[in-house]
Amino acid sequence: GDGAQPRVCLLPLMALIYYEVSGGPFGLEDAVGAAGSMLTILGLLVFPLVWCAPQALVASELIGMFPEDSGFVAWITHSFGRFLGFQEGLLLWTSGVADNALYPVLILDYLTYVFPIFKMPACRQAATCFIILALTWVNYRGLHAVGMTAVWLAIFGLTPFIAIIFLGVPRLQPSLWNWQVPSMKQLRTTDWGTFINILFWNLNSWDTASTLAGEVDNPTNTFPRALKWTLLGVTAIYVVPLLVATGICIPDIQPGTCQAHSHWRDGYFAKVAFVLGGTFLQLWLIVAAALSNIGLFLADLSANSFLILGMAETGLLPAIFAKRSPYGTPLYGILLSSAGVYIFAMQSFTVIVEVLNCLYCLAVPLQFAAFLWFRWKRPNLHRPFQVPLPFWALVLLVISANAVMLFVLLQSRSIIFLLCCGVFLLGSVLYKLLGVASRRRWCRFHQQVPTTPPASEDCLMSGDEAVYAHSIGDVLVERCAPQSPL
Known part of the structure; x- marks a missing residue:
């Protein structure tokens, strides 16, 4: 990082990881509608064990070995070579940009409740462009500024859920949780694809912050602590408000009856807020949702742009992408990522989610493979943090995480899977073209040797x-x- 700029310390890093992974309980409603309250809450307790913890532990160990901005690209490059390192970077940059594009869409979806003018296509496109430009400027001003902004956005974004908990606990009806073991018929009618995809989308990307490692104060010590506390915090932030909200009677059309959990859809927390606190709490939650999406956008754009910078610093991209602004931020990485965000933002919400999940599931298994490769082939490398498990237990840890990703991939439509494979083929062509450009000196590249532990x-x-x-x-x-x- 640029020594003239403040380094990112523990609290801002936790806020950045929080927004790269979560951003709050917004978006969990569809999981309740697909599988009911019991399975959703159970899933939010089990999923961190079989998916989040393995990814966070692997990231903690590898970030300590490679505290640089190329992050997971360095892990793959050192273990499996430059070609797969480049592909890892391209797949996860494309997935990250697609994820980034969701948040201007969601910001406008929430603001439409208050300003119906955003339903008009022309106004919506202009507002999308304005949001992207405004938040791109915040990223340009420095990662420390982004981190501190994320801290305050996280605090404000959680306050309406704290109000829901305090107002909802006295009105809890435990019978609404329906803790009975589901019948075979209920299991067959559960929309498992939607349920798993929603959980996966709300609980992935624990590796993404690795692309900021070069900007963090004492990363080998700070990252494991930040990942541990953020994982515990995200789990609590999901489970507690959802437990309260699903135990409250939301009046149905028929007097004296409560709405079934199958009515839960995106934005249902706003209805819960209205029942508990009236229009004031509902508007408070809508504003918090919009601000939460701003935090998600800022964190994602930072990670994506620093990934481009890190790949340029290690010679995988032209040296121009390693250029920093006066604030120490990756100038051309931000511009390239923002342009990609605008292109994806013109697509439908469901297509974007499917594409980003599919790309992510194609790329992340390489990270787990690199982790095992280093443990098996390079057991004596210096590891400031080491997962305290024998090799056979690490294999089981990796298998559980890969099983989750395989299930998500199996839910993808054929056209989406083929599109994602097309990104891999495009990466193969780009890698060859960049090699020719380097040999013929069409553009300048940095020395092609990343830092080594x-x-x-x-x-x-x-x-x-x-x-x-x-x-x-x-x-x-x-x-x-x-x-x-x-």
Whole structure:
């Protein structure tokens, strides 16, 4: 990072991770409508164990080994070579940009409750462009500014849910939770595809903050703490408000009856807020939802733009993409990512979600494979944080996470899967073209050797100059230089 700019410390980093992963309970309503309250709450307790914890643990160990802005691209490049490192970066950058494009759409969806003018296509497109430009400017002003903005947005975004909890607890009706074991008929009628996709979308991207590692103060110590506390916080932020909201009677059309949980759809929390606190609490929640999406946009755009910068710094992209603004932010990375966001924002919401989930599930298995590769092939590499499990247990950990991603992939439509495979093919062509551009000097590239972790603690004793890297073919190999007799 730029030494003239403030480094990101624990609290802003937690806020950035929070918005890259969650942003609050907004968006969970469709899971309740698809599977009911019991399965949703159970899923929110189990999913962090089988998916979130494995990804957060793997990210903590690998970020400590590679505290640089290329993040997961460095993990793949060091283990499987530059080609797959480039593909990992392209797949997850495209997925991140698609995810980023959802938030201007959602901001306008919530604002339409108050300003119906945003239903008009021309006004909606103009507002989308304005939102993207305004939030792009905030990102340009520096990652520290983005992190502190995210802190205040997170605090304000959670306040209406705190009000829902306090107002709702005295009105709880535990019978509405329906804690009975579901029958086979209920299991067959559950919309498992929607249920799993919603949980996955609300609980993924624990690896994304790795692209900010070069900008964080003491990343090898800060990241494991930030990931641990954010994981616990996100789980509580999802489970507690949902537990209260699903235990409250929302009056149905017929007097004296409550709406079934099958009525839950996107935006249903606004109805719960109205029942508990009237128009004031409902408007408060709508404003909080809009601000939460602003936080999500800022965090995602930061991660996507620093990924571009990190890939340029390691020679995978032209050196121009490593150029920083006076605020230390990736100038062309922000512009490229914002342009991609605007293109995706013109597509339908469901298509964007399917594309980003599919791309993500194609890319992340490589990260788990790299994690196991380093443990098996490079057991003596210096690891400031190490997952305290034997290799066989790590394999089981990775299998559970990959099973979740396989299920999500199986829910994808054929056309979406083919489109995502097309991104991989495009990456193959781009990689070759960039190689030609480098050899023929059409544009400048940085030296093509990423930073390399030392082989052991002992190598650190004589200073970092004792550590160097050389390449054999396409894969980087690390070792320690012989110690000087002096």
